[in-house]
Amino acid sequence: MTRVLTTRGDAAPRSSASAGTTGDAPRSSPIVPLVAALLVAGTLIYIKTADLDAIETRSLAIGELLVRLAEHVQLVAVSTVVVVALGVPLGILLSRQAAGPLQAPVLAVANAGQAIPSIGILVLLALLYDVGFAMAVVSLVVYALLPVLRNTMVGLRQVDRSIIDAARGMGMGSRRILFTVELPLAVPVMLAGIRIALILNVGVATLATYTNAGGLGDLIERGIVFYRMPILLSGCLLTIALALLVDWLAGVAESRLRPRGL
Amino acid sequence: MSEQSTPGTGTRSDVMISLRDVSKRYSGADAEAVRPLSIDIERGEFLVLVGPSGCGKTTTLRMINRLVEPSGGEIWVDGKNATRVDADELRRHIGYVIQQVGLLPHMTIGENVGLVPKLLGWGKDRIRQRVTELLDLVGLDPDTYRSRYPKQLSGGQQQRVGVARALAADPPVMLMDEPFGAIDPITRGHLQDEFLKLQARIRKTIVFVTHDIDEALRLGDRIAIFDENARLAQLATPLEILTNPADDFVRSFIGDGAALRRLALLRVGDLPAVPGVGIRDGVEVEPDETVSAVLEKVLAAGSDSAVVRGRGSLTVQDMLLATAVRDESAVAT
Numbered sequence: 184m185t186r187v188l189t190t191r192g193d194a195a196p197r198s199s200a201s202a203g204t205t206g207d208a209p210r211s212s213p214i215v216p217l218v219a220a221l222l223v224a225g226t227l228i229y230i231k232t233a234d235l236d237a238i239e240t241r242s243l244a245i246g247e248l249l250v251r252l253a254e255h256v257q258l259v260a261v262s263t264v265v266v267v268a269l270g271v272p273l274g275i276l277l278s279r280q281a282a283g284p285l286q287a288p289v290l291a292v293a294n295a296g297q298a299i300p301s302i303g304i305l306v307l308l309a310l311l312y313d314v315g316f317a318m319a320v321v322s323l324v325v326y327a328l329l330p331v332l333r334n335t336m337v338g339l340r341q342v343d344r345s346i347i348d349a350a351r352g353m354g355m356g357s358r359r360i361l362f363t364v365e366l367p368l369a370v371p372v373m374l375a376g377i378r379i380a381l382i383l384n385v386g387v388a389t390l391a392t393y394t395n396a397g398g399l400g401d402l403i404e405r406g407i408v409f410y411r412m413p414i415l416l417s418g419c420l421l422t423i424a425l426a427l428l429v430d431w432l433a434g435v436a437e438s439r440l441r442p443r444g445l
Numbered sequence: 446m447s448e449q450s451t452p453g454t455g456t457r458s459d460v461m462i463s464l465r466d467v468s469k470r471y472s473g474a475d476a477e478a479v480r481p482l483s484i485d486i487e488r489g490e491f492l493v494l495v496g497p498s499g500c501g502k503t504t505t506l507r508m509i510n511r512l513v514e515p516s517g518g519e520i521w522v523d524g525k526n527a528t529r530v531d532a533d534e535l536r537r538h539i540g541y542v543i544q545q546v547g548l549l550p551h552m553t554i555g556e557n558v559g560l561v562p563k564l565l566g567w568g569k570d571r572i573r574q575r576v577t578e579l580l581d582l583v584g585l586d587p588d589t590y591r592s593r594y595p596k597q598l599s600g601g602q603q604q605r606v607g608v609a610r611a612l613a614a615d616p617p618v619m620l621m622d623e624p625f626g627a628i629d630p631i632t633r634g635h636l637q638d639e640f641l642k643l644q645a646r647i648r649k650t651i652v653f654v655t656h657d658i659d660e661a662l663r664l665g666d667r668i669a670i671f672d673e674n675a676r677l678a679q680l681a682t683p684l685e686i687l688t689n690p691a692d693d694f695v696r697s698f699i700g701d702g703a704a705l706r707r708l709a710l711l712r713v714g715d716l717p718a719v720p721g722v723g724i725r726d727g728v729e730v731e732p733d734e735t736v737s738a739v740l741e742k743v744l745a746a747g748s749d750s751a752v753v754r755g756r757g758s759l760t761v762q763d764m765l766l767a768t769a770v771r772d773e774s775a776v777a778t
């Protein structure tokens with residue numbers, strides 16, 4: 184339970200704060216977006232120059248690719264927003280003293296959500312209810328809730344008790360302490376959780392094709408079904424490029440949003 | 446500050462903090478962490494709570510600003526029943542300093558010091574001015590330190606900020622829980638000196654927790670010594686405690702060297718000097734200087750006596766003998 188999820192695999196979030204006092208953005212090296220751009224460029228050049236048949240040409244038209252990409256980004260964006268909107272408040276509530284007994288069961292449910300393969304949830308939802316965008320979002324949210332929830336709780340729990348004690352001793356109320364002390368100090372750990380959720384979503388959104396919600400997974404699935412290597416390959420490469428780019432952006436946001444002084 | 450009268454309770458206005466049969470038993474514990482305790486602390490008094498680990502010092506302190514709710518008894522602060530007023534409001538008028546300092550790491554030193562004034566709704570300019578004043582007061586250059594973050598300061602500097610922060614809204618009462626406990630001995634000595642000087646100027650009512658008897662003897666106007674069982678063993682001035690320890694526990698807690706320690710507490714003006722003999726070649730000293738300071742001066746000057754202004758002369762022998770008076774019990778440990 185006390186394990187902290189960070190994208191860097193640090194043992195503890197505080198250790199990452201040990202670096203110097205000024206240089207706060209060691210992660211925003213331009214190499215990652217460069218690789219992503221190269222992947223996209225390579226894919227496009229390959230599509231332009233390769234000898235494609237009718238199915239391939241139709242699937243890999245620029246307009247078609249952009250639509251899939253837009254669908255994918257939309258899936259990721261919406262589900263991440265929902266995950267944050269659910270996970271952060273829930274994590275805050277659960278970390279309040281009064282909610283102590285609820286912590287274990289809720290975490291168990293969130294754990295189960297991540298243990299169950301998304302494809303299972305997707306197909307189940309499709310069978311029981313319907314296909315479409317909403318169902319895809321639901322299954323993404325179920326899968327990615329855990330890191331946000333858990334990191335919110337861990338982030339709040341690791342705030343130094345003596346700091347909270349001093350704040351109380353100065354006459355700050357518990358609500359004020361939550362918003363001006365605990366949450367700001369939990370931000371780095373919470374952001375790490377959100378970043379993980381984001382990246383999980385980029386990957387798992389490729390499965391949305393099975394509930395007719397589109398996305399880059401469409402290309403991959405079509406490549407498999409029609410046995411068309413160029414389509415399959417393009418789908419994979421574009422997904423990888425998107426994942427790299429999203430992770431990089433999240434990293435930049437992470438170091439920008441980390442409160443100064445930590 | 447406010448001289449609110451308290452009918453039927455007999456609170457005199459010169460008592461700032463009154464503990465009345467205050468006790469604490471934590472839920473699940475079989476023994477009381479604080480046994481029913483009654484102490485009146487005068488306005489401007491520096492009271493030190495001292496005793497071995499676990500004797501309830503922190504608990505007692507934290508009941509005064511209600512970070513711990515008492516299980517029994519009443520606490521009056523500045524003429525008001527502290528157990529009945531809004532806890533947050535109460536705390537904004539009581540300075541609180543802890544060993545871990547507890548500065549908010551994501552706020553600058555200036556913001557940290559200005560926290561309570563901000564809670565009290567002061568204007569920006571007034572806060573800024575107050576922060577400047579306080580950083581000066583605790584010996585930190587405002588221009589250098591105001592916009593730094595806590596982690597950019599040494600432990601001793603952080604604790605100065607902790608003290609400044611507690612003083613920010615000019616509270617009449619300060620609660621200090623081992624504030625210098627985590628600081629190296631040399632810096633601790635400096636901080637103690639500075640703090641005594643500061644206290645001489647600002648005259649706060651201070652309750653100070655330590656487990657270091659030397660710190661207690663050095664700082665306190667009065668000292669409350671507790672034993673392991675949370676029993677108040679003695680409440681007296683440092684000199685009285687060294688001279689007349691109440692029991693064996695106090696005697697062993699003081700440790701060896703009570704007689705020598707008294708030298709640092711006794712004032713030469715209190716010793717019987719030989720009057721009239723003022724023209725001898727003794728070192729001239731003031732009556733309010735401590736015996737140890739005077740001995741130091743006399744020995745450094747290669748002399749063997751001091752001339753206390755307006756009193757007469759004292760030989761080294763006089764000083765040593767006078768401090769040893771009534772000390773037989775303390776020596777025989």
Ligand SMILES: Nc1ncnc2c1ncn2[C@@H]1O[C@H](COP(=O)(O)OP(=O)(O)OP(=O)(O)O)[C@@H](O)[C@H]1O
Binds near residue numbers: 656
């Ligand atoms: N929150 C708490 N819950 C239960 N018991 C507590 C709590 N705080 C303190 N105690 C117990 O109450 C007793 C007194 O603790 P307290 O912290 O007041 O001692 P102290 O004199 O400050 O000790 P130290 O010098 O180690 O700081 C101890 O036995 C301690 O274990």
Ligand SMILES: [Mg+2]
Binds near residue numbers: 504
């Ligand atoms: Mg303590």
